[in-house]
Amino acid sequence: MQENSPTTETALQDFPGRLRATIGRAAGNGGIISAAVVRHTCEALEIDVEQLMLRLVPVAAAYGVAPVSRYPVGAVARGTREDSHGYAQLYLGANMEFPGRALCYSLHAEQAAVANAWNSREPGLSSLAVSAPPCGLCRQFLHELSESRPLRVVFPDGARRDYCETDTAALLPGAFGPTDLGHKGNMMAVNDAPATLPSAIDGADPLFLDALEAARFSYAPYTGNRAGCALQLEDGSVFSGSYAENAAHNPGLSPLHAALSNMRMALGPGALPAAFTKLARCVLVESTADISQRQLLATLLSSFAADVALEYHPLRADNN
Numbered sequence: 203m204q205e206n207s208p209t210t211e212t213a214l215q216d217f218p219g220r221l222r223a224t225i226g227r228a229a230g231n232g233g234i235i236s237a238a239v240v241r242h243t244c245e246a247l248e249i250d251v252e253q254l255m256l257r258l259v260p261v262a263a264a265y266g267v268a269p270v271s272r273y274p275v276g277a278v279a280r281g282t283r284e285d286s287h288g289y290a291q292l293y294l295g296a297n298m299e300f301p302g303r304a305l306c307y308s309l310h311a312e313q314a315a316v317a318n319a320w321n322s323r324e325p326g327l328s329s330l331a332v333s334a335p336p337c338g339l340c341r342q343f344l345h346e347l348s349e350s351r352p353l354r355v356v357f358p359d360g361a362r363r364d365y366c367e368t369d370t371a372a373l374l375p376g377a378f379g380p381t382d383l384g385h386k387g388n389m390m391a392v393n394d395a396p397a398t399l400p401s402a403i404d405g406a407d408p409l410f411l412d413a414l415e416a417a418r419f420s421y422a423p424y425t426g427n428r429a430g431c432a433l434q435l436e437d438g439s440v441f442s443g444s445y446a447e448n449a450a451h452n453p454g455l456s457p458l459h460a461a462l463s464n465m466r467m468a469l470g471p472g473a474l475p476a477a478f479t480k481l482a483r484c485v486l487v488e489s490t491a492d493i494s495q496r497q498l499l500a501t502l503l504s505s506f507a508a509d510v511a512l513e514y515h516p517l518r519a520d521n522n
């Protein structure tokens with residue numbers, strides 16, 4: 203894959219020199235900015251958290267993998283777990299595109315930021331910063347986070363060094379959502395109440411167990427297709443991701459997209475194309491249902507690691 207993402211160094215130019223190393227180190231830590239660094243930076247720059255989030259959007263975009271559009275996009279999500287000072291962690295995310303596959307396989311930056319926070323077991327988000335109002339797919343995807351508590355969204359306000367604020371209810375008026383299907387619709391709440399799939403199996407392959415753990419934390423209220431994916435590189439490092447489905451079906455997140463995004467955030471900007479050649483294994487665990495992730499994962503996997511076969515482990519539906 204070709205890359206044209208801005209470098210982290212370029213993206214950090216907006217920060218005073220004394221803060222660049224701090225933010226750069228924090229951003230390299232899986233694209234997660236700790237609450238302590240958030241507080242320190244906000245106090246040093248005399249800005250609020252959402253102003254900081256907007257300044258971090260270009261840093262997030264440095265993780266973008268955009269060989270099709272040449273248009274790296276970043277997003278920054280704020281978790282809800284606050285420290286004693288009232289600050290929460292920030293999670294970076296960026297887009298990801300797959301040459302040779304249809305555009306519907308693309309991962310959007312907002313989805314990646316949510317996947318990053320979700321993978322850190324955040325039970326919710328309090329706001330999201332983006333470079334421009336989210337696209338229609340992301341509005342529907344974000345609507346699934348919590349239908350009863352709209353997500354605050356901020357984006358730059360043109361020439362003024364300030365920001366516009368809105369929320370998912372205003373961005374998606376008259377939305378079709380979980381309640382239309384008889385569900386509460388709180389995707390990240392599974393972090394507080396994971397599924398009762400078996401959490402350990404004697405003698406089981408460790409990578410299978412990683413995928414199973416990701417499946418336990420998946421969100422599949424409409425089909426029951428609990429699914430998790432685990433990737434292993436040749437050096438033994440492991441990255442996993444959970445499936446998230448959507449009331450409107452198409453804006454969901456496959457477990458492989460989530461795992462790839464989490465891997466990309468952990469390895470750092472620009473690492474992903476080379477890391478694809480180091481991929482050793484890809485495991486999918488899913489509970490049997492009327493749908494399956496298997497063909498989507500096999501098709502996507504073959505686009506960047508043609509010599510890696512998808513290892514597939516269905517679980518009987520009565521394990522849900």
Ligand SMILES: [Zn+2]
Pocket residue numbers: 310311312336337338339340341
């Ligand atoms: Zn989008």
